[in-house]
Amino acid sequence: MRCPICTQDHDKVVDSRTAQDGNIVRRRRKCLACGHKFTTYEAVERDPFYVIKKDQRRELYQRDKLLGGILTACKKRPVPMKSIELLVHTIEMDIRSGFQGEVPSWKIGELVINGLKQLDDVAYVRFASVYRQFKDAEEFIAELRKLKAEQHSKTRHPKRELSQKAKKSSKKEILPLFSDS
Known part of the structure; x- marks a missing residue:
C-alpha cells in the first residue's frame, strides 16, 4: 500500500481488526520509509446488479x-443516520439474497416503504406519496387511515404478532429485517 505522505509502497501492518459487523477489515499501517501511520479499509467487492425500470430498461444499481x-423522505425527521444506513444495507442484502x-424497481420501492x-x-408517508404518485389529499388521507389501522391492529394483538414472528424465526433460513411479508 502506498503511503499517502511519501508515496513509497514499503509499509507494515501494525493493527488489524474487523469493522461493521465483520464486513470490513480495518488496518493500521506504518510507512517504513517515513514513519507515517495511516489507516486502510478492506471490503469484499460485491457483484453489481441491475435495476429493471418500468419501461424495461436496465440500469446499474x-x-x-x-x-x-x-434521506429525502427522512429530511428534518428524528431518524438517526445509523438507522438509515442499516435500512439501505438490509435492502441490499434482501436484493442480493432474493434476486x-x-x-425490478418496484421491488426496491416496496422494500423501502416497508422499512x-x-x-x-x-x-x-412522504416516500409513499412520491412512489405511489398520490394525486390529491384524499390519497394521503387514505394512506394515513391505513397506517393508523395497521398500528391499531398491532397494539391490540401484540401477543399474536410475537407468536407469528417466533414461528417464522424458528425456520433455519435467516429472514430479512424488513420483509414485505
Whole structure:
C-alpha cells in the first residue's frame, strides 16, 4: 500500500481488526520509509446488479440513489443516520439474497416503504406519496387511515404478532429485517 505522505509502497501492518459487523477489515499501517501511520479499509467487492425500470430498461444499481431517496423522505425527521444506513444495507442484502443479478424497481420501492414504515411514519408517508404518485389529499388521507389501522391492529394483538414472528424465526433460513411479508 502506498503511503499517502511519501508515496513509497514499503509499509507494515501494525493493527488489524474487523469493522461493521465483520464486513470490513480495518488496518493500521506504518510507512517504513517515513514513519507515517495511516489507516486502510478492506471490503469484499460485491457483484453489481441491475435495476429493471418500468419501461424495461436496465440500469446499474446505484447505492447513492437509494440512500438519497431515503434521506429525502427522512429530511428534518428524528431518524438517526445509523438507522438509515442499516435500512439501505438490509435492502441490499434482501436484493442480493432474493434476486439473481436483476431486480425490478418496484421491488426496491416496496422494500423501502416497508422499512420506512418501521422507522418513521412521516418519512413513510412522504416516500409513499412520491412512489405511489398520490394525486390529491384524499390519497394521503387514505394512506394515513391505513397506517393508523395497521398500528391499531398491532397494539391490540401484540401477543399474536410475537407468536407469528417466533414461528417464522424458528425456520433455519435467516429472514430479512424488513420483509414485505
